[in-house]
Amino acid sequence: MKTTAVFSAFVSLLSFASAAGASSKKSSASSDSSSTSTTLPATFKPPQVFKNANLVHVISLEKNYVKENINVLVENIDKAPQDEYFVPFTADQMSRLGGVEVKDRKDASAGPFVAEPVEFDQESDIQYLRIRLPKPLAPGAQQTLGISYYLLKAYKPLPASIKQEEQQYLTFSFSAYCSSAYTTTKQKTEVKFPSGNIPDYTKLPGSGDVSEFPQKQGSKLIYGPFDEKPAGAAQPVSVRFEFTKPVTHVSRLERDIEVSHWGGNVAFEERYTLYHRGANLSSLFNRVKWQQAQYYHPTTFALKELKFPLRVGSVDAYYTDVIGNVSTSHFRTNKREALLEIKPRYPVFGGWKFPFTIGWNSDAKNFLRKTATGGFVLNVPFLEGPRQPEGVEYEQVQLRVILPEGAENVRYHTSIPPSSITEAGIEIHKTFLDTLGRTALVIRARNLVDDFRDRDLVVAYDYPLLASLRKPLVVFASAVAVFVVAWIVGNVELKFDSPKK
Amino acid sequence: MRLLATVLSLVALLGAGPGGALAASAAAAGTKKSAEERFQLYHGKALSSAPIKLGDATYRELTAVPRDYAVAVLLTAMDSRYGCQLCREFQPEWGLLARSWTHGDKKGESRIVYATLDFTDGRDIFMSLGLQTAPVLYFFPPTVGPHAPASPEPIRYDFTGGAQAAEQVHSWIARHLPDRPHPPIRRPINWMRWIVTFVALSGGLTVSYVAWPYVLPVIQNRTVWAAVTLISILLFTSGHMFNHIRNVPYVAPDGRGGISYFAGGFQNQYGLETQIVAAMYGILALAGITLAIKVPRISDPKTQAVALFAWASVLFIVYSFLLSVFRRKNGGYPFSLPPFM
């Protein structure tokens, strides 16, 4: 079965014929991993061929996930041209790392560089991310890399449990020196906070004109600039800041997109497993206080509402959970917007859980195009989570595009960072009187955040006329068969009746 | 429990409750005989006629502390003036219990005395106990001796749920007299009833045997059976069983002196009401039967026309009345037919 690297721009994945036989995610997954991370010896150390001339490390804690941005000016200090730049992470960070994107700060045209985790010794605490420069960097030459990535499950509430009307504080610890595999000449780390309320943070002895780090500017803390630090230098630092907003964490999102040619309809369904990772309640939920709080100081760290801005033209949205429809939802739709506002059955506090399901329909022609060659191209957003001021993080995402029965030669392309996609494959999905079952493209991704909502997913496939006619024929034939049988049985029954009495 | 009007008027000052009564009686009993003597005395009386009828003085003496025996006193109002239904219903049961218990242990091992205090004999006691209702059954546990419980306070038996059978009271008392003999209740065999039933049975048999040839056609008459069936069906479907079970009043006075035939509300009804409804059903059914069977069989066109018209209109009017009645029972019922809109 032919499977080329999933990360090349346009992957022709499995042709339908072969998919029927060998459409196991397993195989495709293995092929993925083999193609992505090349295994290295356990004693691997990145060659000291680069030096970070200047490095600015921006950590933004405004959302309930951490967005880090490393802008580094790298210089090749080796004789030979080099094209592999390594970024070290701890194994723990690696597991929570997502949405890695690397580009050249100078020319955006250079496009996203390939960044993939290097797989060597699983036990080792240091894991590396390898960045392949599109063209090797000549000796002595410099290049500005902008490395941006996200860290999920980054905070711990402190105190761990509070009263329901109190304010919530989170802590985050990191290293004041940006962890790098190379010597860093000059660097500074700046941390952005949602508000200026930062009760305590680690102080460091200053250098140069600054008496002590960090300097506080409004809702910002700036460590550095520091002078030259060796490779792998670290200075643990931790900050504690107010975050009286829900720390929403979606541990698993299952998103189904079902395309129906006969109905001319695309149906979306999303199943969320939602947690609140913030502070727990020290004393159990008190309705009186809650109702009073609604009037007096409505800012709370409980999750009260989720807003889903859907694509214009979405219709008949629904919102249910395991015991049926949830009546507390609004769906306002008009020319310009289709906004689905849902409330959980109960305010979700720290440590609480609320799994739910939403879904909606949309006219196929908003997403589906017929190409000149007779194929079809489906263009849907990869992720359409809620849009919250405090942000949402997704640990596991499974996207399932269910194409009509008999669709073949499925190819797809998406603009979310390839390193987030763990596996992709073709499955067979049987519903509504299917005989062969429908072709379903399944993509699994990890560690995404709501910044990636509305990134595109383009699926191209062929759908021959015969396949579209199969079901009506089958149904008609079976109905006829049933009638014939019924008729025969009827006659038989009469004969069976007559002798007695 | 019925309220005693007279007692209400009498008991202006509320007694201090049984406790107070005890305090008072203790003083009275100081000069009197010892507990043992009293028990023997009253047990003797009881043997002759249980339960003992008490007056004010005897009551105080019997229930005086200290006592090493238990006393069960029924405070009742048998006089017809007070119209205490419950008292009269319970009296025979009480007597039966007292008799069979007392004769059950002649030697008085269970050390309990059954007594009755009628309101006419013991107004003062009723007042001092602040009783406004009757009957009331007090159980005075022994205050001294091996069986004395922690609190000497008398225990009150509540008559919620109407008159109790002797067995229930028996078990109640038995619960309060642990590890002492509990003589069972012996209901006397009602010879009279047996005889009557026997005679009636034999008589019925003979009569039926004699009258068989005359009765037979009636039994085999289909119309009779039809009538019986229909009547019982009408009874059941008009909620007769409800009356029987809930024993609802036949009619109830409305506020303005008159009587209201129809109970308000969906879930209750009066006896008369159900009969009216049954009658309406009956008329409707009759009209239906006549229209279905009789009218087409009338050979003379004139009579047929008249009958048809009459019955059809009866059907229509009664049905509309039925609807209006139902609308009264069930507010917000939208449908109705003329003339009773």
Added chain:
Amino acid sequence: MSADLLQVLASAGKGKGTRSLLRVIILALIAGAAVSSRLFSVIRFESIIHEFDPWFNFRATKYLVANGFYKFWDWFDDRTWHPLGRVTGGTLYPGLMVTSGVIYHALRALTIPVDIRNICVLLAPGFSGLTAIAAYLLTNEMTPSSSAGLLAALFVGIAPGYISRSVAGSYDNEAIAIFLLVFTFYLWIKALKQGSMLWGALCALFYGYMVASWGGYAFITCLLPLHAFVLICMGRYSTRLYVAYTTWYALGTLASMQIPFVGFLPVKTSEHMPALGIFGFLQLLAFLDYVRSAIPSRQFQTFLWLFAGATFGLGLLGLVIATSAGFIAPWSGRFYSLWDTGYAKIHIPIIASVSEHQPTAWPAFFFDLNMLIWLFPVGVYLCFQELADEHVFIVVYALFGSYFAGVMVRLMLTLTPVVCVAAAIAVSTLLDAYLNAKSPNPEEVQALESSEGKRAVKSGLRSTSKPVVGVYGLWGKGMVVGAMVVYLLVFVLHCTWVTSNAYSSPSVVLASRLPDGSQHIIDDYREAYQWLRQNTREDAKIMSWWDYGYQIGGMADRPTLVDNNTWNNTHIATVGKAMSSREEVSYPIMRQHEVDYVLVVFGGLLGYSGDDINKFLWMVRIAEGIWPDEVSERAFFTPRGEYRVDAEATETMKNSLMYKMSYYNYNNLFPPGQAVDRMRGARLPEVGPTLNTLEEAFTSENWIIRIYKVKDLDNLGRDHASAAAFDRGHKKKKATKKRGPRLLRVE
């Protein structure tokens, strides 16, 4: 237009084929109407399981679908009746679950992705369509005119008495049982008329299905023998009767004994004895019949008949003796309470406490049957005309059905089919008489008269002795037919109105109207259950009154102490005691039963009548039944015999756990001294109750559901009262500090 339509219909009416085609179409339409008239709740709310018992059936069905039949058959459920558990597989009627399980798998085989919940919700309406058809068949056995059958189908389809238990979402045994009831009766009549073993066996088959589906099967078990007995007494004994009855009894009893829950009851309990007795009696009669046919002698026959009667009497006597000696269990509570109507109230308060076991007032009859209620006697009377075996059946059924319906509200269900059949016969007779276009002309009538006059019409009703001449004059016909049409229209309107207003709310979700008339959904139950399901331990034990046991099991998926399967009175009484005693008494009980959370339903804020304070007295009574010394109903009534919750409430009431849990923290919702219970219209005392051994865990949006967590033992070893007092003590000081400025008093 309509004219030629009539033409077409008339011409269509001619051919037999077209007639049957029309009939099929009409039946299909009626079934459609029956189904669609039950969908109000789905349209108004959603596809949701209703009320209480259905939630258990739903849960059991899911278990069956998930684990297969054999696991289901010996399913021991340790998540109910903690710590006892329940042998669910052996203590339920599996028919309902198996039915929907089969449907589910069939649809799956067709790769139709239908949710098991939707099958359960729509099962009852679907079967009601079948019931209509069964009623059609049954009625056709009664009368030659086929219009009666169609009318009966229509009546059964939309009669509220049946709709009340079969709207979409009321997924209860009755949902399929009524169809089985009617169809079994149809098969019985068929077997009796033809004296055919085949039909008898079919009857037994469906009887077995019925037994597997509903406890009400005893109704059939008693009715068929009764019918047979009446026939015998009427001297209608025949081989047909013999064949039909014996086949049914032998096979049916065997079939019924296959159900674990029934087991050997058919040979042990008295409610099955009539069937057995008649079976033996029939054998005897058959024998005598044979002998009589062999030896033709008048006296001998009479002797034989006496002999038969004597044996029957002896058998009866023996039965009585066996019962009193205890070889045969006497009538079990539920059945017994049907005969001795006062019995349940005294001895089985649990049965008496259920609202649907109350007697029926006449408005309920009219509400559920409207005009059928007076057409019913007409139909029964018509059955007396030519009193064939099947008509006897109708009469017997009518009598007993109406008696039972009068005694118990829920048995209205078993009455409804016969009412519909009888009424249909009546209406069709009326219409047949008044709808034929040709009037008789007097001369022929006279001729007929004279001819009829000769031969005396004997037997039958006096009223039918004269011959039928028909109705003269169109206007008379027009009047009667017009009136009938009006009545029928009113009937349809009534049914629709009743269904949509009374029987279509899934008591799980409450609907209220906002000032602007729009519907507002009150969803507190599911809010609280979902909270329990998501935010408590998987095996947290929930204590609540038994009404909510099934819902907690189904929606919150948590173990409960008691539920609606009230098989263990003592356990229920224990919960009742815990609810109605002081905290110091309740806490040990709750600890002993490992209770983690206590759930109460409180309607005070919303004016919701079905709450626990209103059910409280039953808890007290049931507890008192077991612990008469510790719980006394008297103590919950004020000296003036009132049941109050305000300041005048008795101390016992105020200290009871239920009272405290209901009103805990409630008065903080109002300005001081303004707290009002909207349900009971009572002004509550200034200071609310205090809880020491429990802490409020969750309260739903409208306060309907309140959940409390049972505190663990105090880790300083104090008892909870002092511990709580200690905490409060601090608060008190703070409170006293910020008191308003004192008023200057001027002497």
